[in-house]
Amino acid sequence: MKCPYCGEIDNKVIDSRMSKDGNVIRRRRECLVCTRRFTTYEHIEESASFGMTIAEFPTTKVAAIESHKRGMNVLMGAPNLVRGGSHSGNIAAHELAREGVLDILSSDYYPASILHAAFILEGLDNDYDLPKAIRTVTKNPANAAKLNDRGELAVGLRADLVRVNCVEEFPIVQQVWQQGTRVF
Numbered sequence: 520m521k522c523p524y525c526g527e528i529d530n531k532v533i534d535s536r537m538s539k540d541g542n543v544i545r546r547r548r549e550c551l552v553c554t555r556r557f558t559t560y561e562h563i564e565e566s567a568s569f570g571m572t573i574a575e576f577p578t579t580k581v582a583a584i585e586s587h588k589r590g591m592n593v594l595m596g597a598p599n600l601v602r603g604g605s606h607s608g609n610i611a612a613h614e615l616a617r618e619g620v621l622d623i624l625s626s627d628y629y630p631a632s633i634l635h636a637a638f639i640l641e642g643l644d645n646d647y648d649l650p651k652a653i654r655t656v657t658k659n660p661a662n663a664a665k666l667n668d669r670g671e672l673a674v675g676l677r678a679d680l681v682r683v684n685c686v687e688e689f690p691i692v693q694q695v696w697q698q699g700t701r702v703f
């Protein structure tokens with residue numbers, strides 16, 4: 520969602536309104552760099568009909584719930600969960616977890632947060648037990664990306680494994696296997 524004036528992607532949502540049929544979300548946004556305001560329209564049903572499998576960083580609870588209902592995987596940043604909220608004032612990942620619609624945790628700039636976030640997720644006030652929390656960083660993203668050879672411990676799949684030791688809630692990697700061969 521780039522700013523049409525300066526091209527920056529970081530912005531905050533000032534106001535969100537859903538159309539009556541729950542299909543189009545109109546958002547007023549403010550660019551965090553040049554502070555100009557612009558409007559975006561997001562079409563959930565249309566995105567689902569194009570075969571989209573991931574709703575990346577929905578900024579409101581209603582958008583996340585509608586996307587999840589239509590079979591899209593709701594993806595949120597792992598750092599959002601580790602920090603306890605979004606750095607641009609959008610919906611917090613833990614609030615979506617409480618609604619049961621947080622499907623994938625991911626991160627580009629801080630990959631170490633991914634595993635940490637899964638363990639935090641399990642300890643919060645929600646219905647995510649440890650297997651369900653771990654699926655947000657293993658099976659769910661693998662399935663959404665159609666990487667069907669990985670994502671769970673099953674006969675015939677890649678044996679990519681990480682053994683961790685949790686100190687408090689912080690997972691410390693002890694051993695790593697890649698396709699069945701120990702590499703760490």
Ligand SMILES: [Zn+2]
Nearest residue numbers: 522525550553
């Ligand atoms: Zn701007």
